[in-house]
Amino acid sequence: MKIYVRIRRAPRPSRLVVAAVALVLLLAQGAWAISYDLTAGAFTKTMPGGQIVTMWGYKLTGTADPFTSPGPELTVPTGETTLTVNLTNALPAGPAHSPTLHDTSIVIPGLIATGQAPVYQTIGAIPKNRMTSFDRVATPGGGAVTYTFQNVRPGSYLYMSGSNPALQVEMGLYGPAKRLAAPGQAYAGVAFDTEATLILGEIDPAMHAAVAGGTYGTPVYPSAFDHHPKFFLVNGEPFTSTRAPVFVGAANQTVLLRILNAGLQIHVPATTGAYMTVVGEDSYEKDHPRRQLALMLAPQKRLDVTMTVPDGKTLIYDRTLDVVNANIAGPGGMMVFLQSGAAPIPTCRGDLNQNGQVDASDLQIFLDSPEFGRSNCTVSAPCATDYNGDGRVNMRDLRLINSWVGTCPAPAAAVVEPAASSGAPALSRGGKPPLNGDFDGNGSVDHKDLRLMLDAVDDPACAAGDCAADLNGDGKIDTADLALFKAAMLASGKKGKK
């Protein structure tokens, strides 16, 4: 929820003010401030290769939005100079050995919160008074703090946790903020047609596992000193073959790119073609913009870049070559395409590799996609493979794309979910031991069994616990069963070869 509040009257924003009223207030003259309510919380994310990592992120308080990293973009309107953030901490409690580890706060480098008050604690193996937070903290379990930032200049900003930042920012507690000098102007007189924000980040899954398991700060994972990232992100996502490009409108327009580094390492955003013009740095306009092919982007650095994006796709990638996903061969990591021209429309729904029809390779792409397993797809953070539009990319969507194999369904056509094969005799446990994937009993575990398994996704018998396709017997057919099925299929194939 985004609301405006009159500074001199109400230090706390009223959550009842609705957007329409806010717009009227925005048009009025006077000292008005914009206020955002953010909640920090944990979520999980499936990485390329299937690894599931615990993330921390933000959402707008009181909404049904999922937590995301980066968090929602905070826009300070052209006529405003004050940004208020009401932060609520919904993170899990800190571990017993370091109970304040999950206390959190918001800082915005380049801006100073009114009444900023660092937090010091006597901690460590050699007890010393150390600063653990740059500002007042919200404690887990709903603690709340309001931060007011005044004198917001035009430019791009990075908001992030100011508490144990080496840990918390890496966990995902960062997001973009911005203010324009005027509509269509990054700085006074620096015009653009469209804009996009690119935030760089990194994930070391071992660090995230340690945080989730309460072992961060113990000999298992002592500190961010041991940070060795395996995934490199632009706007929270590593590059995969299914990553959607950032659409920047018609060809040959001037695109303003706000490029921010929320990672712990230096990265070098670069292009393989057109020049980028650096018009601003750290929310200060450049007197003499330079045209460059590679940009120095140290951690916490903010660059404003304009670029004429030719028709088609333009690659922005990290020239320190963090363009891989863990040990997976091939391109990945810190890459994103800008796409100009007409908005891209796939020929057929489910044709992920755009070769003209849905086939087995699209199934593979679907299963490998980091979207598979997501349960927080929204309009603002959509999932391209959430075919039934239920906000989740799960077995149901797999069943849908599986049912389209060999066809080319029109993208605009309504999605009809196949009926569950209720009561399919082959799938009833009927008191017998599980069939371990050979549902049709033909002696091998193969694609026919996959079809039967997927058809049983909505079978009431499964919810009742009498369902052979529910291989782990937990009352639902999900990715865990799929993993068991895959293993059974592999084992079956090996036997067959003998």
Added chain:
Amino acid sequence: MKTSAKKRTMRALGLAAILILGLFATAQAKVDGLYNGANPTFNLTAATGYIVGGDGAVLHIWGLSPQGGPVQYPAPTLIIPQGSTVTVNLTNQLAEPVSLVFPGQTNVQATGGIEGLVTREAVPGGTVTYTFTAATPGTFMYQSGSNMALQIEMGLAGAIIVRPAGFAIPGNMTAYGTADTAYDQEILYFQSEMDHRIHEKVDSGQASLVDLTTWFPYYWFYNGRNAPDVFSAAGVPWLPNQPYDCFPHLLPGQKMLLRIVGAGRDMHPFHHHGNSATLIAVDGQVLESTPGSNNPDLGEVLFTQPVLPGQTRDVIFSWNGNELGFDIYGHVATDPILEVEVFAAATLQDPLAETDTGVNVAAPSQGAFPKRRAFRAVLTSGLATDPAREVVVLRMDDPAQPNILTVVKRGQEGTTTPASWPANTSAVIGTYHGQIFAGPADNRFPVTLPDQKDLTMGAFYSGSPFLGAMGTLPPGEGGFNLNNGLAFMWHSHSEKELTNNNIFPGGAISIAIVEPFGTTIEQSAH
């Protein structure tokens, strides 16, 4: 690829060193590469090969070979006249698709091959063709656009030099076609690194075990070679896959253009000892206040160049020894004063009177003299060749009054009361011309060199503090500095990079030599 016949300036002692060290006695400042005239076609083949590290290690690489030649690390430097339409035919002898991208070039078109992620790719055994227009002059890079993290590490990257219209060697050597981008010598610094563990896995068919997120380099290269191999001449037969050297030479007062290319993954702080230098362009774009002027009026004077991955930098370096504190050229006071020996000069505002304790210099050059520190100068009739000159030590005590230079000392013996100023004195020249470094005849600057037994010699030490002069050296010493020039290390200041697989010295070390006047320096062929 073979360079023209070497101009050898040997001396007897040097010859012995050559035989021992296998070093060609060349003085060079040149960029080697492929030159096929205007509107050129380059036929390049991506293939595997092996190079030699500075420690003798054999390292597996993927490189590009020019038609009929050996595979190269780095990829061949393409030298192209401005305005050319360039065709690059890339044939792939690797086991995975490969492609090339040309950042900063205009109208890049790819035909043939298959569609890849970034551009069209050549499949194993196949060919893809790229065309582009080399519209603007400058220093650029080309590199793989396929599986970049692996393929660029393996060696698929090279430099592109676009010569401005009207360029000629000799006669009109400029980086960007304008007077302030002119130079006398040029050198390429193509910087890359290598984690040999990755290369070993690829070589042994274990590419699938490579985890590029654990990349940690052990070798650092200039123009594809580690120190000390950078000192061997370009094209030596024992480095068949590393044809480029990195051994800059220049004369005092000359401008040397450094074309620096960051082709690796790390930023390297490149330090050119001897002097600060002017960065005139980045990524082929002149640092200019008037767009399109190619006039580097926004150039930056830097002592260390932070070389970003994916970046090119054009830097102009010059050295002239004029403020060393002694006369490195070994002149006596009555010799002609050379332009390079002068660090500031101005005419006098008033005639000198015998009682004057300061000199009054005229605008506009008055601010050129050092501030708040004593410096050596001569008072003359304005002609540098006039032997009737007075040596003085002056100091600008108040920078707000730059026209007043206080006389600190006068005369050969440093007295402040000589009989008279020289006749017709009309100018003051800041110079160490004629200032003797050491020797029994001159006790104004009493320096005695340490005994040889107390010294560790370097391969570049001539044994003498004077340019072009050789001192006595123990047998086998010196040898890399055949004309007795002055040697400066030009290197990465990430000092751990001065190693070959953890052994010092090696890696990102090169030596620039300021040669004595009269030395012939071989220049680029195209």
